[in-house]
Amino acid sequence: MKSLVQAVVIAATLVAPVAVFAQSSQPLTRAQVKEELIQIEKAGYNPALANPSEYPENIQAAEARVAAQNSAVGGVNSGSSQQGHAAQ
Numbered sequence: 001m002k003s004l005v006q007a008v009v010i011a012a013t014l015v016a017p018v019a020v021f022a023q024s025s026q027p028l029t030r031a032q033v034k035e036e037l038i039q040i041e042k043a044g045y046n047p048a049l050a051n052p053s054e055y056p057e058n059i060q061a062a063e064a065r066v067a068a069q070n071s072a073v074g075g076v077n078s079g080s081s082q083q084g085h086a087a088q
Contacts, residue, residue, distance in 0.1 A: 040062045040063060040066055
């Protein structure tokens with residue numbers, strides 16, 4: 001009986017991280033990746049002029065600027081809705 005409990009605990013331990021990883025996110029579409037690249041370039045990152053030794057700092061700084069723009073009050077509105085209108 002004790003070995004059965006140990007087997008269940010071991011199985012749960014091995015399966016739990018896989019289930020969490022599978023639910024973490026869905027893959028990005030090609031259009032989403034292009035949009036992110038455009039946002040990063042508008043934030044000041046230019047891959048053609050980037051110095052390879054400064055790459056991590058430059059791209060992270062641009063990503064931080066994009067994140068700040070997207071989280072600002074009155075930021076990007078990705079949807080639309082109508083409120084207060086009578087149904088047609």
